[in-house]
Amino acid sequence: MRVKTLSKQFDGKKMSTTGVTMEMTKKGIGRIFATMLFAGLLAAALTMVGCAGNDASTESKASSASTEKTLHAGSTTYFYAESMDPASDWDSWYLSYYGIVENLCKVSDDLGPEPWLAKQVERQDDRTWIVTLNDGIKFSNGKSVDANAVKTAWERTYAENSRATEVLDYESLEADGNTLTITTKEALPSLENTLCDPLLCVYYVGDDVNYAKSTPGTGPYVMKEFKAEDHIVMVPNENYWNGTPKLSEVTLTCFADDNAITMAMQNGEIQAVAMPSASTLTTLEASGDYQVSQRTNSRADFIRMNMTHPLIQNDAIREAVAYCIDRNGYADTICKGSSTASWGVYSPTLPFGGTDGLDVTVSSCDVDAASKALEAAGIVDTDNDGVRELGGTPVELDLYTCTKYERFVQLADDLQSKLAQAGIKLNIVPTDYFMEDAETFAKDDPDMALDSYAMAPTGNPAYFANIAFASTSSNNFGKYSNPDVDALVAKLNTTFDESERNTIAKQISQKVLNDLPFVFFANSESTVVYDKNVSGLDAAPSEYYFVTVDTDVK
Incomplete structure (x- = not known):
């Protein structure tokens, strides 16, 4: 076989095809060492606290630590966001998959649209649609979400991404409180479907935002740490409008190859694999140790x-x-x-x-x-x-x-x-x-x-x-x-x-x-493969969603 190998430049550095595996190994060793060290220090600390007679404080801290829930998932193809900017290329798709941004409508399991940030979507005529938002929605920075916030987000997206007019070619947007009036240039029968496209997600626009590094959204989780096309660490959005996120931290890691991600799952370094290859799926499914969601x-x-x-x-x-x-x-x-x-x-x-x-x-x-x-x-x-x-x-x-x-x-x-x-x-x-x-x-x-x-x-x-x-x-x-x-x-x-x-x-x-x-x-x-103590990671037929407010670890 005659081949020519190419590497794309990202921020002046070539992507490593082995770096993730090595990094995961180092992380695994580091976690073991850190856990042992922490256990020793904690035992000593508890002994001293017990001698001081502060049992109530000790019980409170131990209870807090026991409620910590973390999820670490991996993928060879689905966690490769290049930035945290929803308007950049296809990054809105990744941010939706991560659970950072949301849309006015979402895709149901039967590939149909249903309201999400929107309470209802009504067609006034062939070119005019009235969208009413749910009350009480906030961005992760605490700012309120109203129709003008949606309008402002879309206007920025349209200025940054040429694909936007192909998704929804509107003539005008009018915001009045929680009501957004969308007038399209031509009759648009599929507007509710269109509102599900992650490119039309709703995010905060302001002078103080560095969109590439961290953009406030309305999803259940927010970015804590991010390295482009390598990994993202997320924590709960304290201002989430639609329930309480169940995890204290979520880490999504990119893997270079199928052997690495299969071993990481078997070794317990990760608890879930998004869109596994056929070989990874076959190996993990055969063990009987994991759940498989497939649609x-x-x-x-x-x-x-x-x-x-x-x-x-x-x-x-x-x-x-x-x-x-x-x-x-x-x-x-x-x-x-x-x-x-x-x-x-x-x-x-x-x-x-x-x-x-x-x-x-x-x-x-x-x-x-x-x-x-x-x-x-x-x-x-x-x-x-x-x-x-x-x-x-x-x-x-x-x-x-x-x-x-x-x-x-x-x-x-x-x-x-x-x-x-x-x-x-x-x-x-x-x-x-x-x-x-x-x-x-x-x-x-x-x-x-x-x-x-x-x-x-x-x-x-x-x-x-x-x-x-x-x-x-x-x-x-x-x-x-x-x-x-x-x-x-x-x-x-x-x-x-x-x-x-x-x-x-x-x-x-x-x-x-x-x-x-x-x-x-x-x-x-x-397809999603995950540990038996993980729930709320069902495979979405739209491929728009992965981490949700319902994702949990027992």
């Missing part, structure tokens, strides 16, 4: 094509790649049943997903079909070196994959082998970062990149279409453009009838399957 979500794993590259622009080459992906092998063997093979675009669990009613060209892994497609397009191996040429140029492609996704690394190896049989040379380029922004994609300029997205985290079929399928959308890194798709996306955004919306989503799916700017090959599930 079907809308996430899809896919290959993103760079439509600006001449070789990728060739229809037969993209079709050959699609034929050489062993989707069943990926789902059953690599993912060990935690994913299902996909031949369409959206997950079949969604009313607009699956392949029913679609004309699916690629419906099996077929290297011979890939070869025939290339032959028919005149892409042949003229010099008999095993690699076909297009217009005299060898068909050699670079596939970028983040090593934090163990499943992608294994798929890339298999795809490399199958494409070689079809006459395409595939170079695998492993990275230790996610290609989740246009700047990174443009800088690396890959032919193809493996990626994974929640396609409809609020049940709204327009979500992914708006951020990835439309020609000018923020996450259309590969520059796919089809005027028919653009028109269908615009129509979807203004259609209220649910049945018609599902039909339009199917039409978009057909166009994407025909053009193959993406190859969607699997749908996965939300």
